[in-house]
Amino acid sequence: MKIIVINGPNLNMLGARDHHQYGTESLENLESELKRNFEDVDFVFVQSNLEGEIINFIQGASDNYDALIINPAGYSHTSVAIRDSLEICKIPKIEVHLSNISDREDFRSKSITASKTNGYISGFKKYSYFAAVYLAKILIANK
Ligand code: DQA
Secondary structure: OEEEEEEOOOHHHOOOOOHHHHOOOOHHHHHHHHHHHOOOOEEEEEEOOOHHHHHHHHHHHHHHOOEEEEEOHHHHHOOHHHHHHHHHOOOOEEEEEOOOHHHOOHHHOOOOOHHHOOEEEEOOOHHHHHHHHHHHHHHHHOO
């Protein structure tokens, strides 16, 4: 099964960001851990700081992957365009956040993109991604 994991702006800087919110690991470490823990999954990992590029990844996902996992990062709270592209994409979709967005600044408490996914996981640092893969596999199996 093929799963694309899309990471948005500044997530390439994990490790150098607020450790309390995001943990200490780099994005590369997180990706290798996912590969190690889910050997049955064929992962494609992409990261972009550009809104349009993230939309292109989402638009390309339906025909090429069984499920999509996305951390839109700061765009979760602002991007109508990413929300619209998620609405069009018909494969199982899960939004993840490392931090607990409901326990931070008010402007982070609402994700406008999450409602166009099957659901979201927030607050478990790297384990948010582990949970998302676990759930994506269930959604794929029950399609
Ligand atoms: C984040 C939460 C966002 O509010 C923030 O802008 C990020 C990361 C998270 O994973 O906790 O860049 O999506």
